[in-house]
Amino acid sequence: MKNALEYIESLRSLKPVIYCNGEKIESVVDHPMTRPHVNSAAMTYAMAFGPDADLATATSHLTGKKVNRFTHIHQSTDDLVKKVKLLRKISQKTGTCFQRCVGLDALNATYIVTHKIDKECGTEYHQRFIEYLKYVQENDLMIAGSMTDVKGDRSLKPGQQADPDMYVRIVSKNEKGIVVRGAKAHQTGMANSHEMLILPTTNLGPEDKDYAVAAAIPVDAPGVIHIFGRQTNDQRRLQGDIDTGNAKFAIVGGETLTILNDVFVPWERVFMCGEYQYAQEYVEKFAAYHRQNYGGCKVGLADVIIGATQAMAEYNGVPKASHIKDKIIEMINLAETMYCCSIACSAEGKPTEAGSYYVDTLLANTVKLNCTRNMYEISRLAHDIAGGFIATLPYEADYKSPITGPYIEKYFRGRADVPTEHRIRMARLLENMTGGTALAESMHGAGSPQAMRIMLYRETNLKEKMKFARNLAGIKPIQAQGEEAAATKENK
Ligand code: SF4
Ligand code: FE
Numbered sequence: 001m002k003n004a005l006e007y008i009e010s011l012r013s014l015k016p017v018i019y020c021n022g023e024k025i026e027s028v029v030d031h032p033m034t035r036p037h038v039n040s041a042a043m044t045y046a047m048a049f050g051p052d053a054d055l056a057t058a059t060s061h062l063t064g065k066k067v068n069r070f071t072h073i074h075q076s077t078d079d080l081v082k083k084v085k086l087l088r089k090i091s092q093k094t095g096t097c098f099q100r101c102v103g104l105d106a107l108n109a110t111y112i113v114t115h116k117i118d119k120e121c122g123t124e125y126h127q128r129f130i131e132y133l134k135y136v137q138e139n140d141l142m143i144a145g146s147m148t149d150v151k152g153d154r155s156l157k158p159g160q161q162a163d164p165d166m167y168v169r170i171v172s173k174n175e176k177g178i179v180v181r182g183a184k185a186h187q188t189g190m191a192n193s194h195e196m197l198i199l200p201t202t203n204l205g206p207e208d209k210d211y212a213v214a215a216a217i218p219v220d221a222p223g224v225i226h227i228f229g230r231q232t233n234d235q236r237r238l239q240g241d242i243d244t245g246n247a248k249f250a251i252v253g254g255e256t257l258t259i260l261n262d263v264f265v266p267w268e269r270v271f272m273c274g275e276y277q278y279a280q281e282y283v284e285k286f287a288a289y290h291r292q293n294y295g296g297c298k299v300g301l302a303d304v305i306i307g308a309t310q311a312m313a314e315y316n317g318v319p320k321a322s323h324i325k326d327k328i329i330e331m332i333n334l335a336e337t338m339y340c341c342s343i344a345c346s347a348e349g350k351p352t353e354a355g356s357y358y359v360d361t362l363l364a365n366t367v368k369l370n371c372t373r374n375m376y377e378i379s380r381l382a383h384d385i386a387g388g389f390i391a392t393l394p395y396e397a398d399y400k401s402p403i404t405g406p407y408i409e410k411y412f413r414g415r416a417d418v419p420t421e422h423r424i425r426m427a428r429l430l431e432n433m434t435g436g437t438a439l440a441e442s443m444h445g446a447g448s449p450q451a452m453r454i455m456l457y458r459e460t461n462l463k464e465k466m467k468f469a470r471n472l473a474g475i476k477p478i479q480a481q482g483e484e485a486a487a488t489k490e491n492k
Helices: 004-012 035-049 077-094 101-121 125-139 206-211 234-239 276-315 324-347 360-384 396-400 405-411 419-435 434-446 449-459 462-473 477-491
Strands: 017-020 021-027 058-059 067-069 143-146 170-175 178-188 195-198 213-218 224-227 256-266 270-271
Touching: 004 035, 021 067, 021 206, 035 067, 035 077, 077 276, 077 324, 101 125, 101 143, 101 213, 101 270, 101 276, 125 270, 143 178, 170 206, 178 195, 178 213, 178 270, 206 276, 206 405, 206 449, 213 256, 234 396, 270 276, 276 324, 276 360, 276 419, 276 449, 324 360, 360 449, 396 405, 405 419
Parallel strands: 017 224, 143 195
Antiparallel strands: 017 021, 058 067, 170 178, 178 256, 195 213, 213 270, 224 256
16 A cells, blocks of 8 residues: 555656646646645545545455545445544544545446446456556555536537537547547546546436446556646645645645546556446446545535534634534534434445345435535535634735734734634635535536436435335225225125
């Protein structure tokens, strides 16, 4: 396993093409826009050597060796529960997305789906994927799970788009491998990953065969271009440390728009090539695993937000006010509700035909749907308690200026025994964690709420629920009533 430093240094040997703010980033490790994201991901490596190593590591079912949990294929419900607990702990330390779960989920989804394709189509993707997995585990690689296509006109299927590149597709094949073209959007952790694992983004029909593709590609493969996303207040990183709120770790995952300009992939790294019938299951498996996470990582963030809100109340001298206590309790309730859902969908996980463990789909989708509301409500309550202060604070430079600094120091003090700087720093942290980019991520990360609603409807047995109600209400099903009437007639 790599430690945090070894991970960071390993990124230096890669040469991905990344553009940010009109410039090329030469080193993700050293550039101020990407370094905080590197630090967040590095925490997934550091944890494997810390006091929570039991959560952060696992035994590989392939080699029997100890591996970082972020490269592990779940072998039990205990593995699934540990994943959630681990994510919560990491978020408590980073206060932001640490990105590596997407790859973990893509690996686990691919493990299940390749097994199924092979069984039904006589292909050899699963064995190929196992070889790749060994390579990932041996080298403790960070994989960017790469699902979301740019999608163009949402009312049209991939093959119907005016521009055929709106979904990643296979443009040619030969005896050595395939060539893919298209783009993946919102790619969490891509800039500081070693490789990406691309997979389909939607269900596909026979006319979309060329879009049914799964493959592993190094982030610096020829033809790959990344355009780094902009986040709320990200330029503050270049101006000091107080105003960013979380200077070491930034906000959310450092997403990219990743363009695949006719990228060659050798057959050893191709795990689906044309089997469109399995695209939907692939998407659902990946999505459920990723939705499971949100009651872990977001709850860790909520822990920090609640802590910062309580601290603000204390700095303001009002921690005992009954309405403040009530709101803090509400925040705790909202956070722990998300956690309960994640633990539940993990504990209710089941073995797959491939031998790995998969979460309960219905409960996993419930986790994430709750997050799309609860994180907003938690943030709303944090703003309520922290006060308008978090929206009107002056620049860090003015706080540090000998002319204006003393005024800010004097007039922004809360309780006399708390330094003004503590109050400012805590407010900036809250601003960072409850602002635009962070909230939008809670809404759309792992899919939009509508995607979860569709799954909730699909996964729920409404007929059975109606039966429960009919039994109690003393109503026989209409068909049974008809049969009874016929039988009575015959008897007469
Ligand atoms: Fe992991 Fe959460 Fe970031 Fe998704 S949003 S990659 S689950 S930390
Ligand atoms: Fe996410």
